[in-house]
Amino acid sequence: MRTREKAVVLLSGGLDSATVLWHARQAGYELYALSVDYGQNAFPELEAARKLCAAVGVADHKVVPIGLKALGGSALVEDRPVPTAATAQRHHGIPETYVPARNTVLLSVALGWAEVVGAYRIMIGANSLDYSGYPDCRPKFIEAFNKLAEVAVAEGSAGGRHIVVEAPLMAMTKAQIVEYGLSLGVDYSLTVSCYQPAPGGLACGRCESCELRLKGFAEAGHTDPVAYVGPGAS
Amino acid sequence: MRTREKAVVLLSGGLDSATVLWHARQAGYELYALSVDYGQNAFPELEAARKLCAAVGVADHKVVPIGLKALGGSALVEDRPVPTAATAQRHHGIPETYVPARNTVLLSVALGWAEVVGAYRIMIGANSLDYSGYPDCRPKFIEAFNKLAEVAVAEGSAGGRHIVVEAPLMAMTKAQIVEYGLSLGVDYSLTVSCYQPAPGGLACGRCESCELRLKGFAEAGHTDPVAYVGPGAS
Numbered sequence: 001m002r003t004r005e006k007a008v009v010l011l012s013g014g015l016d017s018a019t020v021l022w023h024a025r026q027a028g029y030e031l032y033a034l035s036v037d038y039g040q041n042a043f044p045e046l047e048a049a050r051k052l053c054a055a056v057g058v059a060d061h062k063v064v065p066i067g068l069k070a071l072g073g074s075a076l077v078e079d080r081p082v083p084t085a086a087t088a089q090r091h092h093g094i095p096e097t098y099v100p101a102r103n104t105v106l107l108s109v110a111l112g113w114a115e116v117v118g119a120y121r122i123m124i125g126a127n128s129l130d131y132s133g134y135p136d137c138r139p140k141f142i143e144a145f146n147k148l149a150e151v152a153v154a155e156g157s158a159g160g161r162h163i164v165v166e167a168p169l170m171a172m173t174k175a176q177i178v179e180y181g182l183s184l185g186v187d188y189s190l191t192v193s194c195y196q197p198a199p200g201g202l203a204c205g206r207c208e209s210c211e212l213r214l215k216g217f218a219e220a221g222h223t224d225p226v227a228y229v230g231p232g233a234s
Numbered sequence: 235m236r237t238r239e240k241a242v243v244l245l246s247g248g249l250d251s252a253t254v255l256w257h258a259r260q261a262g263y264e265l266y267a268l269s270v271d272y273g274q275n276a277f278p279e280l281e282a283a284r285k286l287c288a289a290v291g292v293a294d295h296k297v298v299p300i301g302l303k304a305l306g307g308s309a310l311v312e313d314r315p316v317p318t319a320a321t322a323q324r325h326h327g328i329p330e331t332y333v334p335a336r337n338t339v340l341l342s343v344a345l346g347w348a349e350v351v352g353a354y355r356i357m358i359g360a361n362s363l364d365y366s367g368y369p370d371c372r373p374k375f376i377e378a379f380n381k382l383a384e385v386a387v388a389e390g391s392a393g394g395r396h397i398v399v400e401a402p403l404m405a406m407t408k409a410q411i412v413e414y415g416l417s418l419g420v421d422y423s424l425t426v427s428c429y430q431p432a433p434g435g436l437a438c439g440r441c442e443s444c445e446l447r448l449k450g451f452a453e454a455g456h457t458d459p460v461a462y463v464g465p466g467a468s
Contacts, residue, residue, distance in 0.1 A: 105343055
């Protein structure tokens with residue numbers, strides 16, 4: 001029997017990365033899930049990532065601590081309130097929830113692990129349609145990273161196969177992602193998208209990430225299975 | 235008075251990065267030194283980095299924890315003996331002290347911090363002559379990373395100035411680096427290059443890094459100021 005191809009899947013525990021995890025399973029890959037604890041305030045995401053790995057069945061799941069909090073620069077990794085969709089300040093058109101160079105850091109770590117386990121595929125849930133304007137969620141970012149990957153690691157740099165990053169959700173709307181994920185059997189009740197969950201894990205329903213997610217489920221004609229704080233909550 | 239340009243300098247605490255730190259000071263930059271604790275066994279390097287920052291005078295120095303140890307794949311971040319220059323095993327011509335994607339990870343974090351502090355220059359001590367064959371120490375790696383940096387962060391991606399990585403030692407031999415550093419006044423007694431220092435901090439004199447360093451000082455006609463375990467030590 002032929003050895004199965006391996007894929008490293010970046011798994012935040014949110015809706016998009018969960019969909020990518022099931023996408024990779026469907027495509028027949030042996031799954032190596034990689035979560036990064038970069039000091040984000042939304043730590044319930046990591047627990048969600050663990051549950052998703054148990055549900056889908058992975059060969060390995062690593063959680064790598066990366067202390068980006070020390071560098072500041074984002075509402076997501078600093079000890080200040082996460083802005084709502086309405087109040088988020090923007091700089092160069094980019095919201096303050098942007099974590100500088102986050103996807104570059106995530107893909108770099110994934111590249112290292114891919115080389116260690118012998119995976120030639122890395123998958124990330126980056127999405128350029130219903131997204132928040134982050135520069136590192138665009139097709140040209142993925143293309144530039146793939147050019148870098150060709151020369152950055154031992155694999156492929158002296159001839160042989162390159163490690164390739166794929167972003168299967170890049171051209172989908174959030175509604176299309178929800179539809180696709182449900183068709184694959186993703187259990188979205190296990191995912192956490194909220195930047196600022198209330199005590200007990202209820203999603204706030206007001207941050208940019210909740211707003212995009214709710215819009216996606218609504219447009220797809222499905223009900224989001226996660227629990228939200230009531231619309232009247234402060 | 236004009237605000238000084240800022241540079242983020244990757245500082246391991248070794249000979250090359252110390253030279254780059256003085257190079258950046260000489261060039262007039264305000265210095266933002268960045269050290270990464272990626273779980274390396276050679277932790278005395280981080281203490282050396284702190285001493286070098288105090289000696290050169292920096293605006294800020296951050297030590298960011300990155301848990302690459304969780305991923306394995308290198309003699310430098312795992313709990314196994316560091317090979318000597320003579321015993322190091324190679325894979326695709328690359329020694330086992332290679333940490334997969336290390337410079338990609340380091341530059342990614344530097345890119346994020348550069349954006350936060352408003353630096354348009356990142357400096358790294360990568361060197362393609364007297365080096366150990368690591369793929370991420372070559373000019374084409376730096377070039378590919380710069381292409382990535384143009385699209386990966388908010389700065390520059392919507393027009394405006396790009397953040398640029400510079401590797402000023404790229405084309406120098408180790409002897410030339412030593413000569414250049416001494417001309418800049420680098421205090422090499424503060425640096426730590428050894429992959430496996432003995433108790434008390436003595437350099438082993440036998441690992442690849444010590445071997446390259448000693449060769450550099452010898453060819454430059456200078457004496458290395460750091461203390462080594464005697465040649466008869468086991």
